[in-house]
Amino acid sequence: MKYTQGKYILLEKKAIAKQIYDFTILCPDIAQAASEGQFVNILPEGHTLRRPISICGIDREAGTLRIVFMAKGEGTQKLADTPKGANLDIVGPLGHGFAMNEVSGKTIITGGGIGVPPLLPLAKHYGSRAVVILGFRSADAVILKKDFEATGAEVIICTDDGSYGVHGMVTKPLEEEIAEAGQVLSCGPMPMLKAISAVSEAKNVPCQVSLEERMGCGVGACLVCACRVKKNGEERFGHVCKDGPVFDSKEVMW
Amino acid sequence: MADLSVKVAGVEFKNPVIPASGVFGYGREYEEFYSLSRLGGISTKGTTGQMRTGNLAPRIAETPMGMLNSVGLQNPGIDRFISHELPNLMQKDTVIIANIAGSTPEECAEVAAKLDSTDVHMIELNISCPNVKQGGAAFGVTCEGASSVTRIVRNATKKPLIVKLSPNVTDIASIAKAVEAEGADSVSLINTLLGMRIDINTGRPVLRNNCGGMSGPAVFPIAVRMVWQVANAVSIPVIGMGGISSGRDAIEMMMAGASAVQVGAAIITDPFAPVKIIEEMNQFLDEKGIKSVREIIGSVKPW
Known part of the structure; x- marks a missing residue:
């Protein structure tokens, strides 16, 4: 998997509910590679840790991603305050998304x-x-x-x-x-x-x-976003950022 | 283009910038961003005698200009490191430093002995991890503990041996002298500072482990001070780390006495931090007309 890091323009922003923001970001290379259930890791200016935000829309033709997130703490509030037209520092697309299986029913x-x-x-x-x-x-x-x-x-x-x-x-x-x-x-x-x-x-x-955990690097190196999973009968720590965020429910140790 | 090459314990580095143990895994993830050959070296994820699962999550918390972590030495164990990770790393045209740890001095020695017959360039002995209950910091916080673990590991390997020191001590220079006396070829510092955050809405610590290791730009002045004190106390080379996030920080750390630097938390903020730091150091040296980065090592002129 190839990861991309860069600064991308915030094209549109809307507040759609209390503390909930809807962003459209021009990032053609990330949009091209992104799939359902993946996330992007965005750096609020002046912070040490990025904030993982799930992808809400992928428009490959327009080269845009849509994210809808909650301003829950200082970091996400800082992101929410980004003015339209400003740049966002993004690493993505990250994570193992949904398997889009075709099923009967x-x-x-x-x-x-x-x-x-x-x-x-x-x-x-x-x-x-x-x-x-x-x-x-x-x-x-x-x-x-x-x-x-x-x-x-x-x-x-x-x-x-x-x-x-x-x-x-x-x-x-x-x-x-x-x-x-x-x-x-x-x-x-x-x-x-x-x-x-x-x-x-x-x-x-x-x-x-699709699980959530406090994350560090977002790419599977720093091992902070551990979650207990069971695969082939063996218990281990998986990592939400790389093994997930999407898991088979039977693998998760609730 | 300034000469960025340095030599630490007889090992040549093309530049003095090394991703620190813990943030960089075994390099595979960051290879998706840039060629690892651009780095001076890599200090790999701390590896123990047996596989370890680490602590429960949450394992990370943000702090003003920094972070806390409590991973707890999650790793696949030394045998799997040697069979599955090291062969790949050895092809990357950069200095590979195997960071090792253990619950007992004997476990550290056993891990070092296994690495002795590999091609790994250097061993970094972690006597200072704050996130494991047994071992780790327990060895590193007294001169006696640091001496005895260094002695037994020194006897187990001929590889250049770096001992990574804890800042959670009264006098880090005396610990550095103690490990130097036992045959350490270099010391690296600082490991993380023990810290804690509490969620005031729930009354619970943010970290599931309650406490964790603090790193990031907030700790940088402490790290510079400790590197300066240690560099003045020992004659072996010092590898400086703790909050370095720019080329200017790296230059400052080397002026304090570091022969090379490690970069940790900055990589979590920006995956490209090490390569940006290398470029910025080069630019600074060129602007100042300094031909070799070696000229700045320990060049601080204290009042």
Whole structure:
């Protein structure tokens, strides 16, 4: 795998919900090489550590990447404050993304919160063959609904407080849809991924999960983003940045 | 174009810039960015007698102008390093320094003895890792501990031996003198400084290991001071590290007395840091009309 590092222009920026920002970045070489489920590692100016941000859209023709992220701490706030037209220092594309398998039966794409953006390219790929189930805290936290609907996939929105769509967790509609599913692709907080995996595994439906961990280099050298995985019956530490972020749910030691 | 070559413990380096142990793995990832032959050398990920899985995550936290890590010496073990990593590294036309560690002095010696029959250019003995409960810093924080582990490893190998020192001590110069007396060919310093961050929303330490090793630009002045003190105390060459992130930093570290420098955290910030540092050093020397980087080693004129 070839990695690219460079400074790339922020073409468009929008605030789409509280603390949630939507960036379009002109980076033709990274866009060309990027695939679904990968991420980019962006340096907030003056910081030591880059911030890994999942890819929400790849437009190879325009040479752009779209990222949607939450300004959660100082570093991501610094990124959010980048003015339109300024440069972003990016390393990418990084990580092992989703395996885009063709299955008989529906592909269920599910996740929640700030785990939702990397699922959009999956919905684009599978279109009407997919059911998208997204979970959010409340109505005002719902993001990218129109983008998902435009892919032709069936979209189900859940909220924790019932202020929008289905009242409850994504596993509620997932339980109903899983019987006709050929695979499940997911990204979100760990407890949600664990619950999604349990529902999928109970019905023997293959499930891929995209994990998150505090990262260093992003390329697999510094070994800080360790996660416990099991492969061929052997337990070991995998690394979210290079072995992941996407893992087979059966490999993850929850 | 200034002459950037240096010699440390009889080993020729084409330039004095070496990625530090821990940030660079075994070089494979960074080869996807640039040719490893551009580097003066590579200090490989700390390797122990047996495979180690390391500490639980989170293993990293950001700090003002720096970071904490608590990887805990995750590595595949010396046998796999020798069979699967070293042969590839030896083809890269750069000095290969095998960084080694162990829970006991005997384990360190066993690892060194296995490397003795390989082509590796140098061994860097880590007596100062802050992230493992047994060994590591335990040897490195007293003169007696540092002496005894150096002695037993010295007896196990004829390779040029660098001993990597901990800054978490009262008097680093006396530790350096102790390992010099036991036959170390060089000392490298500083390893990370023990630190801690707490998430005030949860009341939990950010690192799963509670504490970790601090590195990055914030530690640079401490590293310069310690390198200067050690270089004045020993006659073996000193390899300086700790927060170097530019060519100017590298020049400053060499003026303090370092014969070569290692670069760690800066590579996490910018994968190209080592090659940029080499270019910046060359530019600085050319601007000043200094023909060889060797002229600046220890050239500080203290008040």
